[in-house]
Amino acid sequence: MTPSPERTVTMERILLGYDASDGADAALDWVTDRALSRRARVEVVIVTNPFLQDQPRAEDDLARAEHRLRAANPTLPIETERIDGLMPRALTDAAADADLLVIGVDTDSSIREALHGWMSLRVSATATVPTCIVPSGWSEKSGPITVGLASDPSSDAALTFAASESAAAGESLRIVHAWLGPIPATTVSSQRDVRAQHMQLMDRAVERLQEVAPDSAVDRVLIHDNAASALSIAASDSSLMVLGTHGRGVLAGGFFGSVGQDLIGRLEVPIIVVPSGR
Structure with a gap:
């Protein structure tokens, strides 16, 4: 044999x-x-x-x-x-x-x-x-691995990385997607249409993750809010935060409203920044 x-x-x-x-x-x-x-x-x-x-x-x-x-x-x-x-x-x-x-x-x-x-x-x-x-002051705690889902491909690598971290740590995976664009106030159906578009984005992201990490338990958070605010709230019970980046640098990131610049140094949870395409 x-x-x-x-x-x-x-x-x-x-x-x-x-x-x-x-x-x-x-x-x-x-x-x-x-x-x-x-x-x-x-x-x-x-x-x-x-x-x-x-x-x-x-x-x-x-x-x-x-x-x-x-x-x-x-x-x-x-x-x-x-x-x-x-x-x-x-x-x-x-x-x-x-x-x-x-x-x-x-x-x-x-x-x-x-x-x-x-x-x-x-x-x-x-x-x-x-x-x-x-x-500074970090101490170990259990909790979900939280990852921010962007509306463009800049968070694709972060999602895969977060799924891997979730599996290795034995923690659940939480995907947070927030948008601040205007919701049409004309009709209830149009508001539902906008939310449905963002839900489709979330669904596609989860489908991609299940191809590489089929056993991951995923918690979805979809909210009409500022991304930094939504992630700050989610960070309160998270063990780790994962963010994507365009790799534009600090000055360009500030010009484009980088979420990382709003969160790094302000949260009590470790943040992993994953370059786009990594």
Whole structure:
């Protein structure tokens, strides 16, 4: 009898951008929990400015981060690296081959975030891989994986990613679709027609997901509201939020009313931003 070939289990490569802030420590905790629940290898990267004398402190911070990871899981494959360069380019370039980039954000210090050039937004807007932004003060909790459904293909990759996360975490998948365009007030039937069009969009999205994740339990939320407002409400009992992006960058994202810019750094739940076409 010919023995069956062994199944190859891929190991997720997680790159953690670390700067020893409260948000970065929360991101470190999130990565630790993730690595304990699935096969993963972790790379901790600190970017130092070549024009400043911050290299010695960065080496100490890397050592502390590695110690915390090994204390939680002594067998976890860990690499640490200090990179001289400028943010966010140096970090996103280092993460180009990663499966997931993870950074932290200090939710209680919008002034500090502004002084640092809204770095969490800039990283998530320019990264070519899914990027998880973990808020300071994060603690593990159970709850649905919530994903935002856009009216264009920009959320297609996010939907597939969220379905995969739902299956891996054993949590239900919640799809939120909101629209703010005017509902015709002429007749009840016309209002129903507009809602029916958005329902068809939701149905098509669920059908696509069932092709790749047939066992996913999907909760549908369809609402006439601002997308950021609808997702903020859904985030209150979610364990993870997943958003798509056009990859236009921060300035263009602001011009086009990026939902991510309204949510990142303001929610208490980790947000994963998935580039379109990923």
